[in-house]
Amino acid sequence: MTTVETQERTTSAAHDGDTGTALRFITCGSVDDGKSTLIGRLLVDSKAVLQDQLAGVQRGGTHDLALLTDGLSAEREQGITIDVAYRYFSTAKRKFIIGDAPGHEQYTRNMVTAASSADAAVVLVDATKLPWAKNANAAEPAELLLQTRRHTLLAHLLRVQSIVFAVNKLDAVDDATGAFERISAALRAFAEAAGVQVTAIVPISALEGWNVAEKRADWCGYTGPGLLELLESLPVTAPDQAVPFAFPVQWVEKFSSSSDTSQGRRVFWGRVGSGQVEAGQAVEILPGGQTATVAQVLDHARQPGPVGAGRSAGIVLDREVDVSRGDWLLAPGVVEPVRELKATIAWLDDEPLVAGRVYWALQGHRWVKAKVQRVTGRIHIGTLETEAADRLEANAIGEVVLALQQPLAVLPYAQSRSLGALVLVDTASHRTAGAVLAKA
Structure with missing residues (x-):
């Protein structure tokens, strides 16, 4: 995989x-x-x-x-x-x-x-x-x-x-x-x-x-x-509509020739992670920190109109700002970017997770380096108790603190799947090493 x-x-x-x-x-x-x-x-x-x-x-x-x-x-x-x-x-x-x-x-x-x-x-x-x-x-x-x-x-x-x-x-x-x-x-x-x-x-x-x-x-x-x-x-999983707007940019369409849909500006495509996006709302671009206003929203069929969580969208901003694949468009001032992250992790690699190791962390489509500051505990599968641990073996579930090379906008996973989920990837083998679920 x-x-x-x-x-x-x-x-x-x-x-x-x-x-x-x-x-x-x-x-x-x-x-x-x-x-x-x-x-x-x-x-x-x-x-x-x-x-x-x-x-x-x-x-x-x-x-x-x-x-x-x-x-x-x-x-x-x-x-x-x-x-x-x-x-x-x-x-x-x-x-x-x-x-x-x-x-x-x-x-x-x-x-x-x-x-x-x-x-x-x-x-x-x-x-x-x-x-x-x-x-x-x-x-x-x-x-x-x-x-x-x-x-x-x-x-x-x-x-x-x-x-x-x-x-x-x-x-x-x-x-x-x-x-x-x-x-x-x-x-x-x-x-x-x-x-x-x-x-x-x-x-x-x-x-x-x-x-x-x-x-x-x-x-x-x-x-x-x-x-x-x-x-x-059984019900299907409800989208995170009640969570503030979050949108990971997956692809940038450069200056579409279709003036009736993009007004000649770039279109930022991706899937709305949470909330809803519509024309006229303000957004903040991370990691750049600029703000802009949404000029138009296109759905997956390039039809204009609001798009909610879980749906593909193309977003046109009212002015040209530096936005690339991996950036996030967010509701302004709602999420404070962090460089230290407390999380529950399902460790999936054969190599143990120990303090000091550095991995790639993937959130949405953005890659940053993440260093394991410390392992704070391990959940005992048999007793369900959290026990002291300084390392996590393969298939263990534990608690860790990560230091991020660049700040990320993070919410607890219990609140937002899109902003609370990360994947750790081994920098040498490029294998998926861990599934990270942010904590409060």
Whole structure:
């Protein structure tokens, strides 16, 4: 996954915020929990797979549904998911964009990429892996796998709006009802301790199709909707309309010949990160610090009119100022640029994060050097407690302080996705090293 792909997906368009819009969701969780099989089941049951495709994944008289999403040859050979595989399907009620995120810990960076633009996350839990059967005390919940906890925490940190737990493979256990009760108790206890708002916990069998597209009545004591019915009702992520205007400049169109749209001035194109832009409003250019007034706003079809968060826009200013790719147009005086940044970070590189290291930091389309001043703590995935640490190993989640070579306009990620998200990139290998979420 390239750095540019990661950042583009991190700041990709938000949606309209209603159930009539396509829902973008991911499946995640631990290795072999059945994520690819679930997606295959959804594709088959929604008639999104042709008969020749279905015949191509037949193994020993049955269909290996996971092969419908494993696109890389290495994935098919090893039987694992490495990269994020996106698939599209629809029902009579809705369209869906679904991403199959890898379960292996070493591919956490790909899961983060997929989650950063998702409206919902379906976290699968394999009932056969948990020691529920060894526990004679029904009141004591089962212990969750670390990768289940890690993926849930990452989805929560990345502000994925709806988190659904799908307890899978309950058809393969003797006491499905007891297993579902104990696993549900463990999930609720974990979510409460982590501050995660859970949308639903659904018992399923991806292999058999139970409670996926078709509701299996009176199974495991569950009376709620099936998984697909639930997904049809979930909201998409609302754009950051209430946040002050922020616009990362992606491309500068030089002196368009179309005088009726740009009045002969340069047009600054990009995607509105937050707020809204319309003619007549004042903007501040960072890092230059100049101010100007918006003379005209063009939408993606070059039609004039206001454009809100999550939509592409071309902005024409009332005067010529120095603006280049990577600059930001912002509401004046709202955000004070900073050179020191406190943040939560998901560390994705194989090389540990230690104080003193220097990386490239990418915010929007702007690159600046960032030095790790100190690592202030690490979140223990098992206990959820923040423990003292002076370094972060691969796939750890921790707290850091960064010193920026040039000031950036930053808001907490909880307030603004566009101004609160950065990506750290190794200066030598150019690999994405960390996902940075600014704190207050």
